[in-house]
Amino acid sequence: MEFFTSVTRTVTAAALSLAVAGPALAQSQPSYGGASVTQCIPFANFQPVSFTDAPQLNFSIAGDSTIHSVTMDTGSVGIAISAANIPNYEQLKTAAGATAGTQFLSSSKVLWVGTWVPMTVTLYDRNNQPVATSDVLVLGVEQSGRCDSYQTDQTICPNLPVPEKPVLYMGVGFGQEADFQPQGTPDKNVLLNLRSVNGRPVAPGTLNKGYIIGRQGIQVGLTAANTAGFRFAKLQPYQQYPGDWMMPRGCITVNPNDNRDANGPTCTPANILVDTGIPQSYMTVPPAIKFDTVQQPDRSEPNKTVGVLAPQMSVAVQIPNAANPIATDAFIVGGGAPNEPEQVIPWSTDKRPPFINTGRHFLRQYQFLYDASQGYVGMKDQPNPCGEQ
Secondary structure: OOOOOOOOOOOOHHHHHHHHOOOOOOOOOOOOOOOOOOEEEEOOOOOOOOOOOOOEEEEEEOOOOOOEEEEEEOOOEEEEEEHHHOOOHHHHOOOOOOEEEEEEEOOOOEEEEEEEEEEEEEEEOOOOOEEEEEEEEEEEEEEEEEOOOHHHHOOOOOOOOOOOOOOEEEEEOOOOOOOOOOOOOHHHOOOOOEEEEOOEEOOOOOOOOEEEEOOOEEEEOOOOOOOOOOEEEEOOEOOOOOOOEOOOEEEEEEOOOOOEEOOEEOOEEEEEEOOOOOOOEEEEEOOOOOOOEEEEEOOOOOOOEEEEEOOOOEEEEEEOOOOOOOEEEEEEOOOOOOOOOOOEEEEEOOOOOOEEEOOHHHHHOEEEEEEOOOOEEEEEEOOOOOOOO
16 A cells, blocks of 8 residues: 555544544524424345445335335435336426436446436335335436536536446435536435325325434434434525525544644534445545545445545544534544444545535434424434334
């Protein structure tokens, strides 16, 4: 392994604890009076060690009795299916609300091109029993391929082929429009557009849209009972996309023994993405932040070698800030903590704002609550009872 800097920096667990320690003061609180509709949807793939693999949900689409198990990705928004596998697709393309569309996966640089068509989706439990239905727009993928330039010019690459393999994907995140997903709006999120739960129509005013991600399942619909004990942070409205919310804010501390000033360790304010789709982490910090790297294959692109944080580098992510955190995700690279991502791929630049994609191992420590109605995230120690055996 090759180190890019001449000095290896180490940090003790004690120093890391001091860097992230702080009082957990009261945050603003949402209200769940009157909200009664809720449903546990166990992940299709029970895992003895949670989030080793991406969680999956079972679902089917109208006109097709096939029950699919699909990755539940919080780093994107919308269901994508090969157009050839959507019944009556050509007719649906002319239905009210149908529109030409794309979905771009920034980690793999894959672009899907097709048409968003209106669809009723049925969600199932781990035993393939239906538990909820949702009315959403689904992307019928007609073309698929790598399109690196889409990140710079948002232009569809010419001559993208018909998908070589069947496309099947489910994004359930929020605030991702700026990540080259301008069509990833809340009307595409299957978990936020429930029409019925356990065979009963959702009555107006009874559903607080949102979810809680546990270790083995996801609870849709927020109530006073299932949100008890959570610590909350307010989200900012996404002005360009009414009804959506910006990613949560937080701050990143890297190697507190090295990156500090007279006031203590530097905690760089940043946008935070908790991404179920990947086991690694991506981090963007200013050039002033010091760290060492080694070369490894990128977990998303194994044929590509990238610099990753070296062993003994430390990272701490606090949401929403260091003074008043509702969650602290701290680890030492190579330390073997359950919440440590498989690798941390850093980008040192002042050309883009600070950011961290924590990857999914964050969720081994914390339940993650997203309130789409009132605009909050919430954190609580795992486990959540949904899906546990």
